[in-house]
Amino acid sequence: MTLQQDRTGQEVDRTDLVSLTIDGVQVSVPKDTLVIRAAEQAGIQVPRFCDHPLLAPVGACRQCLVDVPDAGNGRGFPKPQASCTLPVAEGMVVNTQATSAVADKAQQGVMEFLLINHPLDCPVCDKGGECPLQNQAMSNGRGESRFAASGGIKRTYPKPINISAQVLLDRERCVLCARCTRFSEQIAGDPFIALVERGALQQVGIYEKEPFESYFSGNTIQICPVGALTSAEYRFRSRPFDLVSTPAVAEHDACGSAIRVDHRRGKVMRRLAGNDPEVNEEWITDKDRFAFHYAQQADRLTYPQVRDTDGSLRPASWPEAFAVAARGLAEAGAVGVLPGGRLTAEDAYAYSVFARVSLGTNDVDFRARPLSAEEADFLASEVVLTGPWDGAVTYADLEAARTVVLLGLEPEDEAGAIFLRLRKASGRGTRVLSVAPFSSRGLRKMNGVLVPAAPGTEAQAIEALAEHSEHGLDKDTVLLVGERLATSPGALTAAAALARRTGARLAWVPRRAGDRGAVEAGCLPTLLPGGRPVADAAARVDAATTWGVDSLPEAPGRDADQIVAALVSGELGGVVVGGVDPDDTADPAATRAALRAARFVVALEVRETDVTREADVVFPVAPVSDKAGTFLTWEGRPRPFDAVFTNPASLPDLRVLAGIAEELAVLGRGRPLGFRTVADVRARMEELGGWDGERPAPRAELVASTATASDGMVLATWKQMLDLGSMQDGDAALRATARMPVARVSATTYDAVGPTVTITGDRGSVTLPAEITDDLVDGVVWVPANSFGDGVLAGLASPGSRVSVKGAGR
């Protein structure tokens, strides 16, 4: 906060420093630093409300007035100056409230004014105890109210009013600092709140015809310096001084946002944004902030269960469950492993080792979503073993890039911290291009340029990008590749080729917090941990030696889709399933059939699901709040965190797998994994390290697109940030702020089908309101992937396939 950073995040050259005197203390700060922040460097806290380091200065509250007897030119300001809008100057002399009676009186005066219309409801206010107004009124205000003593009458309003289903506004408490409205306009780009009216009746208002629909609205609550903005979720739930705060990492996307978990007596009460300038700055998405009750739902698993002779699941002890699971797996024949994408890096490593050592198979794939073999190759050649330490793309690089190209990625929905960083960058000259079927709201907020591409044609669009000199792709370009690109044949290969051809840098942005770590951990049929190719004998020896086994399976394993197929066909007899929702997989019906067909299913889950209901042994595993771990961000940056709670009801996946492995070893299968705790796994991972041998070569040839013309429209889809995802369960107010599901159609289609459409695919049909989307590619219809029914994959069709679109009731 105190050191100015330039656009590349580097500290500015020391020769650019400006020296000034604040309260007699000489400080040197980079030029253009504001006095209020220079004072912080001298250890002087000037009280403030409207000032926020990540928002443009406004100088509205006037709380930070200081005396400036010398502006650096030998002349002083006749009046106290707002230190939040005044840049430093060489030789400037500043006297704050600590040394200047004028500044002190000015601040006391402003504080008194702020309080005249502020209600004295601190005892029932959520902010009480952590309130900048309360704190600074104590430090820079008077104890008794002259306003009340002189019979003053406060301005009153009915309270509170809803700004959204989640955010409530208490206008009486508002000090009109405009932090919330400035955040909405400057940071999130959702300016549906604005100040209205004037004078003391000025207030935060909404536009009645447009809801305050923002994925980032919770940040306004956090930066509100008073209790004017509160959340439906937390309002009246607890007092700040009763809470214990634990730093953590958000588990809802691959951004690795720093969060602070505030808890009381074993329950999370709320989550706040942490401050990490290199990752999420001070902002998080509403999902990261509000979606945490999923771990407190009634269907949370709290004890192991095994399938009884009568076919029902019955409670079991941990040792029994380990033994039953080991016996079942040993008898089931060949076993596949589906760990899912929500694992910590340590848990992913455990699955990877468990598959190779205990089950003797490479049939392990974390990808619980549509995938491709091309993608596995792409991950092996372009993604694994990259990270900020070796120059991989970082958040700071997004900000410094001249151009950022989004390929199959909608950051506002799929990676909120990337969206905010890109929006910030776009305001400073970074150009954002997006290869997508239409200009999303997020893209428009970044002033981005659409490179239109129907699903399935991305490869051609990406290839064509290099031909367009106006796009000017070069080494100052970053290509952000979304995981959805896996479903478009040739697209990932084309993206990698484009990066090589233009010198642009490339990064892969998955959706889930565990995806990136699972790649490093080798939860792929072709990769061992540390990027070791299964096909490379030396790499296998490397891993086998570390794990204390003679050899590792040589043949590349089955990917998730093939595991499903092999279970159905009987080639595989057993399966170990982590956090996988069948409805997320490429073919939900096939996945369900596979679970039914499997001779033995071991499920490791937090809550009861369709998988646990099919399982023969169910292990309750810890949600992120109950275990330590590490998430890798999309950049490859490790984000370690400690457990918030010690909760004996569940164990980390790695402990469960270690327990099964030990029982399997007793049965003569594999050997114990050599770890039982997160610390053990971290030590093992450290020991094994990354592969320093040859990496798999990138695919040279494009996979030919198999698109064939047929009837109907092409289905485009992705998951919106707020939808029916199970990790948003229990957060009704949050879900109420989700965008209404609509089918996006072109104007031509809309004219043909009308305001309500029925879309029918090979897996079902859905009726949705239609919305005209001006630049939607012809012949494409877009729907949100998980905002209705069982979602698109289970209930409509697979992405990129043909669907029929008809007017409902016509």
Added chain:
Amino acid sequence: MSSTATGSTDTLTPVLTSGWADERSWTLDAYARRGGYAALDKAFAMGPDAVIEAVKDSGLRGRGGAGFPTGMKWSFIPQDNPNPKYLVVNADESEPGTCKDIPLMMASPHTLVEGVILSSFAIRAHTAFIYIRGEVLHVIRRVQAAVAAAYAAGHLGRDIHGSGYDLDVVVHAGAGAYICGEETALLEGLEGRRGQPRLRPPFPAVAGLYASPTVINNVESISSVPSIIANGAEWFSSMGTEKSKGFGIFSLSGHVQRPGQYEAPLGITLRQLIDLAGGIREGHELKFWTPGGSSTPLLTAEHLDVPLDFEGVGAAGSMLGTRALQLFDETVCVVRAVLRWTEFYKHESCGKCTPCREGTWWLVQTLARLEKGQGSEADLDLLLDQCDNILGRSFCALGDGATSPISSSIKYFREEYLAHLTHGGCPFDPAASTAWSDRTVGATA
């Protein structure tokens, strides 16, 4: 009207007001008969820099109240900035007591339009905006008509008078906020946003309207330019005082025999002006007055001989402001008058900054209690302390202005405030200050 004023009218210098009594004075024909638009060709021949130089030499200072040298303001426009330059005329005349721009635009709108052309030419602007207070629809219509007539006559538009100079003028109606008289709030309003002042720097000369170099001048300042170009800088600077050159419109209102606009050299005294206006209301005497609208500290009868120029009024502890001379005789309760003004500021505070927003809210309550005879003498110190916490602490000058009547009235009339407390209410008969005070209460006409 100056032209009809009797007495020692030779002290008057009717320039802007000279044609106001003409038949249909506001028409292009009438203006042309007075020599209107003749300065254009002269200016086009001089070139923009020479026009700026002439205005600088004339010593013209801003007539909107602050008195910033107009020519210097123009020279701040960075001519190497690739953005378009804009001239914005501040015609948002809303200050209590101020009534010079509105009559000027009603009686002779073409003076303003000609001034706009000359000024835009000088700063190399090709678009000018006249931002008129939204409540005065009749004035908006008149200026719109004048601009249309000027277009039709070739004084506006492409290649004006064959000079190759193009200018478009937009007449913009404000939406009714006093704060929009503050130049950056005016720009916000002009851009379609809420009228609230902007952070400076950047100053409008560098990044004003649409983030482009912008000059913002008062109606009277701009309207003075044609006479300066026509008659020369020396002619203009021969009038007025050493540092306050030229003439200005003095608006007399209140308890004076003939209220109205008196155009005179700066430095004239109120005593002279009252003489010109036929004296104070019959049988009464001057008690207090504002030199430049309600935002300028009050003065009293002891200041009758203060020269009404920027320096003279400043030395007397007030400001020349807009030369809105509101005269109050001894029948007026100063507490009552100050409370009404303060209510105005409370109503017009934009709400952006704390001292003005909350301070005016509180000042009104304290004053209202005092007017009712409630409270104590300590409340006067409380009022002064509130004023001290507003003055110079607010974001813009609106807050400063709100404190002027209060602190100056307590300075001169502390006893009168106290009389309210001892009397248990206002000791004045409010009817006595009205224009019909000589009639018996309850009598019918």
